[in-house]
Amino acid sequence: MTEPAAGGPAPVRILVCDDHVVVRAGLLALLDSAPGIEVVGEAGTGEEALALAARLAPDVVLMDLQLGAGIDGVETTRRLTTGTATTGTATTGGAGRAPHVLVLTTYDTDADITRAIEAGATGYLLKAERPEELFAAIHAAAQGRTALSGPVAGRVMANLRKPRPALTDRERDILAQLATGLGNREIARALFISEATVKTHLRRIYDKLGVDTRAGAVAVAKEQRLLP
Template identity: 80%
Template sequence: MIAPPVRILLCDDHAVVRAGLLALLGSAPDIEVIGEAGSGEEALALARKLRPDVVLMDLQLGEGMDGVATTRHLVADRSPAGGPHVLVLTTYDTDADITRAIEAGATGYLLKAEGPDELFAAIHAAAEGRTALSPPVAGRVMAQLRSPAPTLTARERDILTHLAQGLPNREIARALFISEATVKTHLRRMYDKLGVDTRSGAVAAANERRLLG
């Protein structure tokens, strides 16, 4: 008995990319593209209507929800009967992007540099709920497991981002609507976690460990 094709929903904000994927996936007899979305909001609406097996998800989607937020909603909507699974297809391979996507519930994470055969295999793996990772992504995941990066709170990450922009404590406090004393408290805790004692050291350590995305 021939298995039905894997039903795919494409989500990418670039029409040219969607057209290329549509043409590529159309060459695979066991894969069927049933819809296209140019935004996270559109992907959610179409997924609820069309019930695809796999959503092929870009991370950067312009205005509105990004791919991570959309993935989180799609996973939350998943019924007990299963699906849709989310396979991230992106050019971004930073530790921060990979971690956010996996934590949001993505079944796989594939880079757009991969070839057609790797993409087809990853789609079938995702449809079955199996993890599919590009080799570079798998390497990063393993490296994180062997030497996990310090866990920064959301507020510490916000402060770190402003710190990397060269803003003084007063400007950081104003941007985040908190007091300078609170900024200093977060900085001390962040320094301890990163094993540094200066602002420049914190930024350097964050860049080295890819905490800034």
């Protein structure tokens, strides 16, 4: 890490969370050479990241999405940005605020991007980015500014421009019930309709969403924010 000039701004305090030891070591070595950045800790699990954030008060948490056993990067992000760990312990960083989370991952699916942003991530970068882009994104995240990889920004804009499927009120009701894990019989009872009617509506929902499974319908509905 390059030391800040006398009287200059304090370095951005970083906590790195990645379950791959080799990747984490590479990030630490890379960030050590970055101007205005100070790595204050490293974590291999979401639970460890929450505990360290509560103790070290980083400005930014560099977060992978897939963390092996335990909670994933999205759930860890949600808990960090809301300022509480599982036990209710505060995870606030400097100036009494929750740390900003900058996702750094190899996954760029629409579902992953949407889940991370909805969980409160300030930025979303791919691991293929150049070091200079990563450094700039860290500084941007520390200031609360959005930082997105080019491909990610393109997907976000494309999804915003994409018209949402025109579902009827009844189809939305059934989709909401479907998302809770209910079967056709339970949905029929909950909505006071016949099971055959539920099946008819499901076929129409599948056609409109371009899927052929219940899980696929729920995934697309969450991705396109069609659920209540």
